[in-house]
Amino acid sequence: MSLNSHTFMTTMEKRVNFTSEDKALLKFHAEWGKAIAPTMADHFYEYLSRDPEMNAIMNAKEGRIHRLRETFIPWFYEMFTGMDEWGNAYADRRWRIGLVHVQIGIGPQHVVPAMATVVNEVSKQLKADGKPEELRDALGRICMIDLAFIEQAYVEVSSAAVLKETGWTEGLFRRLIATGAGSM
Numbered sequence: 321m322s323l324n325s326h327t328f329m330t331t332m333e334k335r336v337n338f339t340s341e342d343k344a345l346l347k348f349h350a351e352w353g354k355a356i357a358p359t360m361a362d363h364f365y366e367y368l369s370r371d372p373e374m375n376a377i378m379n380a381k382e383g384r385i386h387r388l389r390e391t392f393i394p395w396f397y398e399m400f401t402g403m404d405e406w407g408n409a410y411a412d413r414r415w416r417i418g419l420v421h422v423q424i425g426i427g428p429q430h431v432v433p434a435m436a437t438v439v440n441e442v443s444k445q446l447k448a449d450g451k452p453e454e455l456r457d458a459l460g461r462i463c464m465i466d467l468a469f470i471e472q473a474y475v476e477v478s479s480a481a482v483l484k485e486t487g488w489t490e491g492l493f494r495r496l497i498a499t500g501a502g503s504m
């Protein structure tokens with residue numbers, strides 16, 4: 321059940337229809353992405369700090385807010401550069417980000433609305449700066465790929481932990497999940 325992040329990246333690209341035109345557009349606007357990244361980080365952390373649960377997570381460790389800012393800015397810029405043409409290095413980085421969130425106990429209920437905030441704020445900025453709608457769509461698609469990585473990390477880590485602990489086969493595990501979902 322272990323995820324191949326490189327294959328996952330390719331699958332997601334196809335699934336969300338992230339095209340070579342999207343990539344070209346993002347790269348063309350990479351400097352703009354870099355310039356607005358700190359403002360996006362401000363919106364993002366202001367949003368997180370309004371929620372008591374997420375605020376507590378952010379303040380649970382000394383220097384965490386500072387590190388979050390330091391890591392958000394390159395993350396945001398990487399969506400525009402694609403690192404290695406949105407290849408293996410990009411996929412590995414996104415997978416790692418997913419694992420970091422699983423480790424800290426940040427779940428889909430936190431991450432999905434947080435990504436919606438990024439999409440929303442970047443749309444507003446795009447409009448204010450007179451950027452094309454196609455760029456908004458391309459950014460929306462890459463944000464959804466990044467989100468899928470974080471979400472999938474939960475499923476993979478949780479499933480792997482249960483299989484390791486119990487010695488169950490994947491088939492049995494899947495059947496138990498289907499039965500459990502059916503009885504809820």
Ligand code: HEM
Pocket residue numbers: 368374375377378381384387388391392395416417420421424426430431434435438
């Ligand atoms: C759009 C969704 C999100 C993105 C793109 C994002 C981005 C990142 C990145 C790039 C890192 C650094 C990973 C590393 O060290 O390799 C990180 C770490 C972290 N994120 Fe997020 N994040 C998201 C959602 C959230 C949410 C909802 C929270 C809830 C409070 C959160 C809290 C944290 C924390 C606590 C760390 C670890 C900081 C540390 O102690 O080093 N993130 N995030």
